[in-house]
Amino acid sequence: MQKKRIVIVGMGFGGVHAAQALAGKGHDILLVDRNNYHLFQPLLYQVATAGLEQESIAYSVRAMARSWPDVRFHLTEVTGIDFSRKEIQVTSGLLPYDYLIIGAGSATNFFGLTAVEQHAFDLKELEDAEVLRNHILSAFERAVIEPDPARKRALMTFVVVGGGPTGVEFAGALIELVNFVLAKDYPELGIHTARVVLVEATDRLLAAMPQELGMYTLQKLRSMSVEVLLNAQVVDVDAEKVSLHDGAVIPAHTLVWSAGVKAAPLAARLEVPRAAGGRIIVEPDLTLADHPDVFVIGDIAWLQQDGKALPMIAQVAMQMGVYAAKAILAKEQGSVLPPFRYHDKGSMATIGRNAAVANVFGLQLRGYPAWLAWLLLHLYYLIGFRNRIVVLLNWVWYYWFHERQVRLITRRKPMKQD
Amino acid sequence: MQKKRIVIVGMGFGGVHAAQALAGKGHDILLVDRNNYHLFQPLLYQVATAGLEQESIAYSVRAMARSWPDVRFHLTEVTGIDFSRKEIQVTSGLLPYDYLIIGAGSATNFFGLTAVEQHAFDLKELEDAEVLRNHILSAFERAVIEPDPARKRALMTFVVVGGGPTGVEFAGALIELVNFVLAKDYPELGIHTARVVLVEATDRLLAAMPQELGMYTLQKLRSMSVEVLLNAQVVDVDAEKVSLHDGAVIPAHTLVWSAGVKAAPLAARLEVPRAAGGRIIVEPDLTLADHPDVFVIGDIAWLQQDGKALPMIAQVAMQMGVYAAKAILAKEQGSVLPPFRYHDKGSMATIGRNAAVANVFGLQLRGYPAWLAWLLLHLYYLIGFRNRIVVLLNWVWYYWFHERQVRLITRRKPMKQD
Incomplete structure (x- = not known):
């Protein structure tokens, strides 16, 4: 098996689950985020209401990555992606990839007000x-x-x-x-x-x-x-x-x-098909239509299931992250996964x-x-x-x-x- | 006994100890600080080296004041003091006092570099x-x-x-x-x-x-x-x-x-005698020479003992805070305390x-x-x-x-x- 370079953008629930599932499987993994921590967003409101210290709901990415073989981390912001040259542009330069997982999350939607x-x-x-x-x-x-x-x-x-x-x-x-x-x-x-x-x-x-x-x-x-x-x-x-x-x-x-929430600003900077809220439309296997090596997961991805768009919640992101990781490993072994299906717990x-x-x-x-x-x-x-x-x-x-x-x-x- | 209005400026080690000693003794106490918390400065270096969350070394002044009768708190910055009219000037207006305790602390001394x-x-x-x-x-x-x-x-x-x-x-x-x-x-x-x-x-x-x-x-x-x-x-x-x-x-x-440290900027805004580092020179009973109703405590105060200026440390501030409180209570009962003496523990x-x-x-x-x-x-x-x-x-x-x-x-x- 050839060692591939997999870049994961965004250390939210989706990115962390993808990284966990890919680590130690024989590939080089590069994690990219503009924060050096994973944030547990569901408890943000308790920080805002004086119930928790902010440090208790954030966890250092490097602390996680320590136990993941062949995983590195770059603290930087993604400014663009060249899908044909298979490179992402970050503040500090260019990062090439063989596979890319985009989990850049969402931003508040003020609906133009x-x-x-x-x-x-x-x-x-x-x-x-x-x-x-x-x-x-x-x-x-x-x-x-x-x-x-x-x-x-x-x-x-x-x-x-x-x-x-x-x-x-x-x-x-x-x-x-x-x-x-x-x-x-x-x-x-x-x-x-x-x-x-x-x-x-x-x-x-x-x-x-x-x-x-x-x-x-x-x-x-x-x-x-x-x-x-x-x-x-x-x-x-x-x-x-x-x-x-x-x-x-x-x-x-x-x-x-x-x-309301909408796709993170990164989505608007890419030449990709977008749906409501600026979310990136993905194929049933979470890849971009013309780029089977690019997976889009979590809030920033738009996928319909049973006639309805999947909600922008942590559970969907986590399941998508694991799916994207498994799909890459399957491809490398010459097989194909069945389409992604969200299981609402x-x-x-x-x-x-x-x-x-x-x-x-x-x-x-x-x-x-x-x-x-x-x-x-x-x-x-x-x-x-x-x-x-x-x-x-x-x-x-x-x-x-x-x-x-x-x-x-x-x-x-x-x-x-x- | 007549109820007096005592204002304490600064909720550092000195101010907190003064407030504690004065609370519930029949006077109106007003605490003033530009932060709403007491900071435990000795552990700041552990926050800076990722060992502690910042919230763990700060404690809400109002949380302390809850158990202190007749104590109120104002979150504001002191911009000046009129000793003759017995008023302190704060961002939000004027605050009159019968007794004043100044414990505004210190700032970093860059020695003009x-x-x-x-x-x-x-x-x-x-x-x-x-x-x-x-x-x-x-x-x-x-x-x-x-x-x-x-x-x-x-x-x-x-x-x-x-x-x-x-x-x-x-x-x-x-x-x-x-x-x-x-x-x-x-x-x-x-x-x-x-x-x-x-x-x-x-x-x-x-x-x-x-x-x-x-x-x-x-x-x-x-x-x-x-x-x-x-x-x-x-x-x-x-x-x-x-x-x-x-x-x-x-x-x-x-x-x-x-x-190095020097007196907090407030000292320079007052018409008071100052010593090295801009610290306010106090009498042996910690009052200002012409204002027996004004006490100055902690880092911002300059007092010699046995031929040496007292150091700018928490212990001195705490002992001065307790002394100032007791001196006020003594005065109100018509008695006088012996001069302040620092006991080095x-x-x-x-x-x-x-x-x-x-x-x-x-x-x-x-x-x-x-x-x-x-x-x-x-x-x-x-x-x-x-x-x-x-x-x-x-x-x-x-x-x-x-x-x-x-x-x-x-x-x-x-x-x-x-």
Whole structure:
């Protein structure tokens, strides 16, 4: 067997699973990412709500690669790909490949709303979570010294857009932060006037889940005093208010946007067929139509199954990563895999303390059992044993003491030039 | 007894101890700091060398203040003080006081070397540690793709200036990070060519310690392959090299400056008598000469004892904080405390694994016993039980597995404007 050079772009869930499946199989593997860590995105909202330190949900790529034979890593950004010359262009030069796996992920989709893009916070990258946490805590500090009651309340009003898992989880975690933790931190503020408003464009929450679980989530969030607005859309925003489609105006200094994702910017830089959200259209074996040596996986890939595009979630990316790796190994042995097929293992979302919804193994769980399942599954998928212990420690602390200890406002200093 | 308004500026070791001693004694206490956390500076070097997450060495001021009756907190920066009107000027307005305790701390002293100030890294604030960690890890990533062997080595060369505790501890932690951790992360680099150079202007290390402990430290660092240059001074630096007093040039992309501290910038904005390093000269009872209601404590205060100025260290600050609090309480009861007297409980510095020096309780310890004493004492003084567990967990992990897990290059995103 000839040794091939396989480049994997992006160390998200797809890229990591591809690398794991390819390592030690006799090929040279080069991992490329603009961060030196794998980020566990599903817990970003807990960093943003002071529940976890950012370091506990990120894991060094080199720490993983240590146990993978013939795997190297380049910290660099991909600026383009020449499919005919089989080269990727990175900031530091050109990298040739025999096989390429593209798993560059996704970015927040602001759907062309430039005011929203300018003012809204989102939760895609590690620093987004820290920036949002700093902003939330700073808003309360500013409220302390704000003499005008209306502005004071606007500083303590948080509008979250999008009733999918991220929006639901963030809104639930934020209202708990306010009611359990910040209420004790800011006795001088009438903290019961703080508002968390969840805005959803359709008539239900968690559209990907069975109807009953969406209903449970709605009731639970409302019982926790999250104001849920269904069939509502944000049309404009500035530093002090959020405007809705029906003319209603919410005085608020914070807008968190979790209403949509699109393909990562890399997709637009390539000459490839693209579908909705700029995602790259792939063949049933995840390759590009004219380039059987190029696989596209995860959020950035667009593939229909049973008449519907596969969702942009971690599970799809992981299965695609493993498939792409196996497909390459099969090709090298002269065989061909059957087309990729996604196996939906279900989904879950946590709402708050002892409350979650899960649709797994054909079961619909809600409340405590779903919450426990959520905790265990997220700990299991988190990479790094030490990270698991730190996360578990924070969760136990919060559960027992109602304390989230990472409520720091860290300052931003630019890196030194050299 | 009349209720007085006491303002404490700065939540370092001095301010926290003053607040603790004043809380619940019948007065209104207002804490002021430009950060919302108390920082445990002695462990900053471990954040910079990927050993600890930054959140584990900082503790929310509001979390502390919760258990302190009649204590409030303002997150703001002090821009000036009007001693005659008894008001401090902060970004958000004016704050009146009956008693004022100033514990604004210190800043790095570059001694007018502007090239050094521009290029060097220092370790005073939380973000300094993160910036330095990012820089160190980025230097290794750049070395991986650097074709020129001389530049490659310069990227892996780190010059540390100052043979005091910070310089010694940082140099030791850095060489261990390189030899134990990064050597495994970067198999493609000849990591034995990496250099850590410690430059000290005098003829010995740890000048505040007994001679024998300084000798032990020198031998230990050299045995760990730190290059220690005594009687040497840095006179110039640019992005790629460090120049010494004797004309020698060290090609290096990183200069860490721990050669001196001076009073925090606030001191220069006040009309007060100042001594060396811009420190505010105080009376034997820590008050300003003409203002018996203003106490100055910690690094920013200058007081002689037995013919020598008190050192700028945490212990002095803590004792001064407690003294200032007690002096205020005494005055309110019509009595007067004897002059402040610093009781030196000794000092210690860790060099590396199982190796430290300590001069405590009249004992001179070195090696393993000193190291153990250092660990226990630092855990004891760290604020927050959860922080202690997280720090201990990281230490155990490193001790057993030679792993420092926080080796992330985090990116800097500016905060959103509003």
